[in-house]
Amino acid sequence: MRAQSISTARLSESELDHIRGLIEQRSAIFLDSSRERFFSTRVREYLEEKGLPGGAELLNRIRASSVEYEAFLETLLTQETSFFRYPAVFEALESRILPEVQERKFWQSPRTLRIWSAGCSTGEEPYSIAITLCDALKFAEAWEIEILATDISRRALRHAERGAYAKRSLETLPTARLDNYFTPAKHGYQVRPRIRRMISFVQMNLVESVYVGKIDCIFCMNVLMYFSEQRRLSILRRFYDALEPGGYFLLGHSETLSHSPVQFEPVLIGGYRLYRKPGAKPAETRRAAALVEGAQ
Ligand SMILES: C[S@@+](CC[C@H](N)C(=O)[O-])C[C@H]1O[C@@H](n2cnc3c(N)ncnc32)[C@H](O)[C@@H]1O
Structure with missing residues (x-):
């Protein structure tokens, strides 16, 4: 379970849009409006965890390095599963x-x-x-x-x-x-x-x-x-x-x-x-x- 914290990071709608666009373009994962809240919460948590001041810095980081991109992508994936699920x-x-x-x-x-x-x-x-x-x-x-x-x-x-x-x-x-x-x-x-x-x-x-x-x-x-x-x-x-x-x-x-x-x-x-x-x-x-x- 993720710790709840109040994020102080700067994150604008336009930065969120750019991040969403990058994810869709590189990994084809489509973060539609039904997952809006999930998406912005995960981005804020990631900024906190990495000590980044805002969305612009995150964008620079994930654009510059595929290792950083993959690490960030992992936080957006839902991996719920179980043995003999159905x-x-x-x-x-x-x-x-x-x-x-x-x-x-x-x-x-x-x-x-x-x-x-x-x-x-x-x-x-x-x-x-x-x-x-x-x-x-x-x-x-x-x-x-x-x-x-x-x-x-x-x-x-x-x-x-x-x-x-x-x-x-x-x-x-x-x-x-x-x-x-x-x-x-x-x-x-x-x-x-x-x-x-x-x-x-x-x-x-x-x-x-x-x-x-x-x-x-x-x-x-x-x-x-x-x-x-x-x-x-x-x-x-x-x-x-x-x-x-x-x-x-x-x-x-x-x-x-x-x-x-x-x-x-x-x-x-x-x-x-x-x-x-x-x-x-x-x-x-x-x-x-x-x-x-x-x-x-
Ligand atoms: C909710 S889990 C489903 C696991 C299992 N199939 C089940 O039903 O129990 C969704 C999985 O899809 C993977 N996934 C998401 N986007 C993917 C993509 N573009 N290519 C391959 N796997 C992807 C995620 O990493 C995650 O492990």
Whole structure:
């Protein structure tokens, strides 16, 4: 929790506008009017913390150095997350998405499974995915599994890579999962190395078009709200292109794609809406094609 203090720093509306513009231009994070109060409070706190006299000095500093810019940006990022944040999503992963991938890729060699946690924050989301895969996949060793976990925040990624969490953040996990996938550590628990090895943590700004290869399932929960409509659309198009036909796109509970021109098919499971990229051939056709190819 941040300490409340009365700021004596000079900060004009125009300086706030310039800072907002710089953040949008460099990181594409859109601080709209609904986040006005949050934004000006964070800027004031940062000025206090760094002992800066006002907004002009902050602007000079973050324009001159990318290290200073990143340190300041970290204070504007919301990193709220938790293990198995929306249980229905992980149930859908287990009961719908994984069985479909298993069927679709049964004949493939190597049998790859790639999941992207875009905006993974401090790692609870990709670790929840990894645990679900370990519990749900039959013959997990027959698969080449990669969970790509990306975030703009280096600080969050450092935490994620350590995989160390306080006891209270794991309170809701059943004892069997805690015993199987974590070891007791100072002040809490640490994710076991075999789970950490399933995940590649990479610093990435979602608005930059970085090639990620083909993905079976994308988690992008509670992230798209930080972008303007236009940026959101172009990120959605990239997600769509990166997905395998039949791949799934997953949003947070209160998010929806209802006004998006991207052609996902909504699929409702357990009250949770998943988005599926159309186009995978029915299993029977694929099996027949594989048999014919095998006979040639
Ligand atoms: C509220 S957290 C969501 C974490 C997790 N997906 C969940 O739902 O529990 C939003 C995350 O998005 C990241 N983020 C914000 N803007 C980003 C950008 N332009 N590129 C990549 N990540 C970004 C933040 O650093 C933060 O970790």
